[in-house]
Amino acid sequence: MNETLTTKNKENPLGYEPIGKLLIKFSVPSIIALVVNALYNIVDQIFIGRGVGFLGNGATNVILPLTMVVIALGLLVGDGCAAYLSLHLGKGDKEAAAKGVGNAITLSIILGIVLAVFSIVLLEPLCHLFGATENILPYALDYGKIIIIGFPFSVINCALSGIIRADGSPRYSMMGMIMGCIVNIILNPIFIFGLHWGVAGSALATIIGQILNSGYYLLYLRKFKSINVQKAYFKLKSGIIIKVCSLGISSFITQIAVVAMIAISNNVMVKYGAMSVYGADIPITTMGITMKVNQMIMAIVLGIATGAQPILGYNYGAGNMERTKKTFKIIVVAATICMGLAFIGFQCLPNAILSIFGTESELYTEFAVKCLRIFLLFCILNGFQMCTGIFFQAIGKPVQATLVSVSRQIVFIIPATLILPVFIGVDGALWAGPVADGLAFVLAAVILKMQWKKIFAVAPKAETHEIFNRKEQVLTPE
Structure with a gap:
C-alpha cells in the first residue's frame, strides 16, 4: 500500500508542486475558459442590443434558462467526472479514472441530443413559461429555434472542458473556448449588420463557434x-x-x-413591471442584462474554484490534509478580492457598464442602473459561498456541496423574489438579490464550521509528507 502511495504521488505534481504555482497553471486557464464561455451570451447581447434593440435582448433573456439547462447538464457530467478522475488518480487507480471519462463523454452526447429534441418540440410553451411578452415572443422564437441546434455541442463542450482541466491540460481547455468565442465575435456583426439576419444571425454565429469548440475538444x-x-x-x-x-x-x-430563479424572476418582472411606469418589457430585459454581467464576474470566481478542484481532490484523496486546507483558504481570499472589485464597479460605474449594451430611453436607463446597484449589492459575499460548494464537491461530499450550492438559488432567492414585490412592487425583485446573498453566506459559513474538523480528522501519513517534498515531475499541466 505504501509503495503504491509513493509511486502515484511521484507521478503527479498535484501532490508536491507549490500550491500557488499550481493554482496559476490551473485556475488562470479555467478563468479564461469560463469567462469566454460567458462571453457567448454577452456578445450576443451586445450586438443584438445595438443591431436589433432592447426587445431582441429581451428575447435572449427568455431563451437564457434553456441555455442554462445545457450548462447544468454539462456540469453534472463534467464536474462530476473531473472530481471522479482526480479522486481516483489520487488513489492510484487509473483504470477506474479512464472508465469514468469514457462513460461521461457518452452520457454528455446523449443528454445533449435529448435536450435539443425536447426544446425544439416545446419551444413556444417554454418561451411563455420563461416570461416572454407579446412584443418579445417573435424574437425569442427566431433566436431559440436556431440556438437549440447547438445544444448537443454545448453539453459536450461544458463536460469536456472540466475533464480536460482535471487531466492536467487547462490550456487546451482554454484554447477550445477561445476558438469558439472568437468565431462568434467575428460572425455576429457580419450576420446582424452585414446580412441583416437579426437575432437569428446572432444565434447562428453562436452555434458555429460551439461546433468548432466541440471538434477541438474531441481531438483530445x-x-x-x-x-x-x-x-x-x-x-x-x-x-x-x-x-x-x-x-x-x-x-x-x-x-x-438558476433556471428556476430566472423563470420566476422574468415572470415577476413582467407582472409587476406592467403595474409600474416602466412597463413589462424594460424590467425583464434589464434584469437579464444584470444577470449576464454578474455571470461574467462569477465566471472568474468559478474559474478560481474549479481550477483548484483537481488540487483539492487529489490531495484529499492522497491524504495530505494540510495542502487541501491551504488550497481552500487561498481560493477563498482570491475569490473575495475579485467580488470586492466587482462590487465597486457595480456601485460606482453602472452607466459605463450598461452603455456597452446600447442606449435606450430614460426610463430604461433609470431602471437598469437601479437593477445593477440593488440586485448585486451583496455580491462580495458570493466568492466564499461558491468556493465552499466547490470544496465540498472536490473532496467527495455531495450532500454538503448541494446544500451550500442551492441555498442562494432555491432556498432564499426564489421565496424573496415572490414575496418582496407583493409589498414594494417591482423593486422587490431587485432586493431579493442581496437578501439571498447574505443568507447564503451565513449558511455556507455554518455548514463549513460544522464539517471542518470531521473532514480533516484523519491525519496524513508520514510517507505522504515525504513524497510531497520531492521535485520529480512526470505529468505537468500545460
Whole structure:
C-alpha cells in the first residue's frame, strides 16, 4: 500500500508542486475558459442590443434558462467526472479514472441530443413559461429555434472542458473556448449588420463557434496524459454513471436552480413591471442584462474554484490534509478580492457598464442602473459561498456541496423574489438579490464550521509528507 502511495504521488505534481504555482497553471486557464464561455451570451447581447434593440435582448433573456439547462447538464457530467478522475488518480487507480471519462463523454452526447429534441418540440410553451411578452415572443422564437441546434455541442463542450482541466491540460481547455468565442465575435456583426439576419444571425454565429469548440475538444481523446481511454470504456455502466453524477449533482442543482430563479424572476418582472411606469418589457430585459454581467464576474470566481478542484481532490484523496486546507483558504481570499472589485464597479460605474449594451430611453436607463446597484449589492459575499460548494464537491461530499450550492438559488432567492414585490412592487425583485446573498453566506459559513474538523480528522501519513517534498515531475499541466 505504501509503495503504491509513493509511486502515484511521484507521478503527479498535484501532490508536491507549490500550491500557488499550481493554482496559476490551473485556475488562470479555467478563468479564461469560463469567462469566454460567458462571453457567448454577452456578445450576443451586445450586438443584438445595438443591431436589433432592447426587445431582441429581451428575447435572449427568455431563451437564457434553456441555455442554462445545457450548462447544468454539462456540469453534472463534467464536474462530476473531473472530481471522479482526480479522486481516483489520487488513489492510484487509473483504470477506474479512464472508465469514468469514457462513460461521461457518452452520457454528455446523449443528454445533449435529448435536450435539443425536447426544446425544439416545446419551444413556444417554454418561451411563455420563461416570461416572454407579446412584443418579445417573435424574437425569442427566431433566436431559440436556431440556438437549440447547438445544444448537443454545448453539453459536450461544458463536460469536456472540466475533464480536460482535471487531466492536467487547462490550456487546451482554454484554447477550445477561445476558438469558439472568437468565431462568434467575428460572425455576429457580419450576420446582424452585414446580412441583416437579426437575432437569428446572432444565434447562428453562436452555434458555429460551439461546433468548432466541440471538434477541438474531441481531438483530445487521443491526448490524455494521465489515463488511456479505450473504446470499451465508452459503454455506459450504471455504477460509474451514478458515482459521476453524484459528484456533479451540486453543480447541476445550482444551475437548475438558476433556471428556476430566472423563470420566476422574468415572470415577476413582467407582472409587476406592467403595474409600474416602466412597463413589462424594460424590467425583464434589464434584469437579464444584470444577470449576464454578474455571470461574467462569477465566471472568474468559478474559474478560481474549479481550477483548484483537481488540487483539492487529489490531495484529499492522497491524504495530505494540510495542502487541501491551504488550497481552500487561498481560493477563498482570491475569490473575495475579485467580488470586492466587482462590487465597486457595480456601485460606482453602472452607466459605463450598461452603455456597452446600447442606449435606450430614460426610463430604461433609470431602471437598469437601479437593477445593477440593488440586485448585486451583496455580491462580495458570493466568492466564499461558491468556493465552499466547490470544496465540498472536490473532496467527495455531495450532500454538503448541494446544500451550500442551492441555498442562494432555491432556498432564499426564489421565496424573496415572490414575496418582496407583493409589498414594494417591482423593486422587490431587485432586493431579493442581496437578501439571498447574505443568507447564503451565513449558511455556507455554518455548514463549513460544522464539517471542518470531521473532514480533516484523519491525519496524513508520514510517507505522504515525504513524497510531497520531492521535485520529480512526470505529468505537468500545460
